[in-house]
Amino acid sequence: MANGFAGAGRLDERRRRRLASEDGSNAVPEVPEQEVQRSSVPAGTRRPLPQRQLPTELPLQFVVPRPIWMHALLGVAILAVTVLLSLKMAQARADASEVARLLFDAQSGSALRGLFAIEMLAASMFLAIVGWARSLSLTDFDGRFVTWLRAAGCAFATGIVFACGLDQALLSVLVDVWGEAAARLVPAGLSLVIGSELLWSLYRDSRGSRATGILCLGLALASGTAAVGCAIDVLADVSATTLTMSAMLVGSGFTFLIAIWHARYVVYVSVEPLAAKRRPARKKNEAKLDPTGTAQLQQPPTDPTQSKSQTPAEVADGEEAFKVVGNDSPEQQATTTQTEMNTETGSLKAPRAARKKIKPERRKAVSSAAPAPEPVEQAPPTMEIDGKTLRLDLPEQQLLKGLSKRDRRLVRKRLRELERQASVPPSDRRAA
Structure with a gap:
C-alpha cells in the first residue's frame, strides 16, 4: 500500500504541473527588446542616459x-x-x-x-x-x-x-x-x-x-x-x-x-539643467584693432637693462654673433613684404598682422667645425673577359648579350657576389 500511495502522490504532482503549464502560470515573462539589448552590452561600456520627459498623463x-x-x-x-x-x-x-x-x-x-x-x-x-x-x-x-x-x-x-x-x-x-x-x-x-x-x-x-x-x-x-x-x-x-x-x-x-x-x-525642451554659455578665452597673440581700423600686434616687453642707443659697430657685432643658417621666419617675411608694399604705394598704414600666428622655423647656429668633405663618386664595378671590360652596373640582358655560356656563368657569379657584399653591413665585412 505504501508503494501505491507513493505512486498516487507522483501522479498528482504530475497532474498539477501539467495543469499549471496549461494555465500559463509558469510561463517565462516576455522581456522587452530594450532590456535584452541593454543586458547584452558588456560591462564597462558607456551608454547614453535615457531622455527624461514629463509624464503624458498631465496635460x-x-x-x-x-x-x-x-x-x-x-x-x-x-x-x-x-x-x-x-x-x-x-x-x-x-x-x-x-x-x-x-x-x-x-x-x-x-x-x-x-x-x-x-x-x-x-x-x-x-x-x-x-x-x-x-x-x-x-x-x-x-x-x-x-x-x-x-x-x-x-x-x-x-x-x-x-x-x-x-x-x-x-x-x-x-x-x-x-x-x-x-x-x-x-x-x-x-x-x-x-x-x-x-x-x-x-x-x-x-x-x-x-x-x-x-x-x-x-x-x-x-x-x-x-x-x-x-x-x-x-x-x-x-x-x-x-x-x-x-x-x-x-x-x-x-x-x-x-x-x-x-x-x-x-x-x-528638457528637464535637464540649462547649461551656461561660456565665452572662449581670448588668445594673447590675437591682433587688436586700433580706432583707425588697423590691426596691431602686442609688442613683447623690452629689457630695461638694454641701452636705448647703440653704435653701428655694436649692431654689426650683434648681427654677426646671432647669424643663423637659412632664410628669415615667415612672420618676418610677411612683415617685410607688407612694409615694402606700403612704401611703394605711399601709404602710412602699419603692416597688417596675421590673425593666426605662424610658428617660426627653428634657428640653427653655425657650426664652427671644419666643413665635411664632399663625397667622392665611386667608379662602377667592372670585369674583364677575353680582353673586354664589362660594366656590371648595366642591365643583365645587355650585359650578357653576345657572351658564351662559360662567360655568362662567370658574370652571373660576379653579380651575385656584388649583391651579397651590398647586403652585408660594412662592420660585418670588417669582422669577416
Missing part, C-alpha cells in the same frame, strides 16, 4: 503656452495693466469718490492688492511645476531643483499674506510694539529678503538664458525700489507710496514671467 501643454509670441504678448499685457493701475493710484488721491479709493488706494486698494496676490500665486504654481520637473533630471547631482521649490514656497506665502490682508494687521502690531519708525523698516527688509531669494534662486539655475537674465535684472531693480520706498521717512506722501506699490506690482509681474518662461523650457 501641461494646455497650461504652459509654447509659442514665444504668446509669452511676449503676456508680458506686454502685464506691463500695460501695471502702468494703468499706477496712473489710477495717482488719480485716486485727488478723487473724492469712495469707490476709487477703495479700489486704487496705494495703501489699501483692493484692486492693487488683488493683482499682486494673483500674480504671486500664479508664479508660485509655475515655479512648483519647474521644481517638480527638474526633480526628474538625471544630471542634477547638486540638487538645484530645490531652489525652485523654495522660490515657489516664498512666492506662495507672499501671495497669501497680501490676499488675506495679513500685512496690514502685521504692520499695525509692529507700530504698537516698536513704533512707527521701526515698523517702516520691516516691509523694506521683507521686500529685500523676498526679492533676493527669488533672484538668487531663479538666476542661479537659468543663467544660460538671456531672457531670464533680463527678467531677473528687472526683478532686482523692482525689489530694490520697493525697499527704498518703504524705508523713506515720509511714508505718508503720495509719491513714495505710489512708487512703492508700483515697484511691487512690477516685481510680481517679472516673477510670473520668469516662472512661466522656464516652465515652457522644462515642458517642451
Whole structure:
C-alpha cells in the first residue's frame, strides 16, 4: 500500500504541473527588446542616459503656452495693466469718490492688492511645476531643483499674506510694539529678503538664458525700489507710496514671467539643467584693432637693462654673433613684404598682422667645425673577359648579350657576389 500511495502522490504532482503549464502560470515573462539589448552590452561600456520627459498623463501643454509670441504678448499685457493701475493710484488721491479709493488706494486698494496676490500665486504654481520637473533630471547631482521649490514656497506665502490682508494687521502690531519708525523698516527688509531669494534662486539655475537674465535684472531693480520706498521717512506722501506699490506690482509681474518662461523650457525642451554659455578665452597673440581700423600686434616687453642707443659697430657685432643658417621666419617675411608694399604705394598704414600666428622655423647656429668633405663618386664595378671590360652596373640582358655560356656563368657569379657584399653591413665585412 505504501508503494501505491507513493505512486498516487507522483501522479498528482504530475497532474498539477501539467495543469499549471496549461494555465500559463509558469510561463517565462516576455522581456522587452530594450532590456535584452541593454543586458547584452558588456560591462564597462558607456551608454547614453535615457531622455527624461514629463509624464503624458498631465496635460501641461494646455497650461504652459509654447509659442514665444504668446509669452511676449503676456508680458506686454502685464506691463500695460501695471502702468494703468499706477496712473489710477495717482488719480485716486485727488478723487473724492469712495469707490476709487477703495479700489486704487496705494495703501489699501483692493484692486492693487488683488493683482499682486494673483500674480504671486500664479508664479508660485509655475515655479512648483519647474521644481517638480527638474526633480526628474538625471544630471542634477547638486540638487538645484530645490531652489525652485523654495522660490515657489516664498512666492506662495507672499501671495497669501497680501490676499488675506495679513500685512496690514502685521504692520499695525509692529507700530504698537516698536513704533512707527521701526515698523517702516520691516516691509523694506521683507521686500529685500523676498526679492533676493527669488533672484538668487531663479538666476542661479537659468543663467544660460538671456531672457531670464533680463527678467531677473528687472526683478532686482523692482525689489530694490520697493525697499527704498518703504524705508523713506515720509511714508505718508503720495509719491513714495505710489512708487512703492508700483515697484511691487512690477516685481510680481517679472516673477510670473520668469516662472512661466522656464516652465515652457522644462515642458517642451528638457528637464535637464540649462547649461551656461561660456565665452572662449581670448588668445594673447590675437591682433587688436586700433580706432583707425588697423590691426596691431602686442609688442613683447623690452629689457630695461638694454641701452636705448647703440653704435653701428655694436649692431654689426650683434648681427654677426646671432647669424643663423637659412632664410628669415615667415612672420618676418610677411612683415617685410607688407612694409615694402606700403612704401611703394605711399601709404602710412602699419603692416597688417596675421590673425593666426605662424610658428617660426627653428634657428640653427653655425657650426664652427671644419666643413665635411664632399663625397667622392665611386667608379662602377667592372670585369674583364677575353680582353673586354664589362660594366656590371648595366642591365643583365645587355650585359650578357653576345657572351658564351662559360662567360655568362662567370658574370652571373660576379653579380651575385656584388649583391651579397651590398647586403652585408660594412662592420660585418670588417669582422669577416
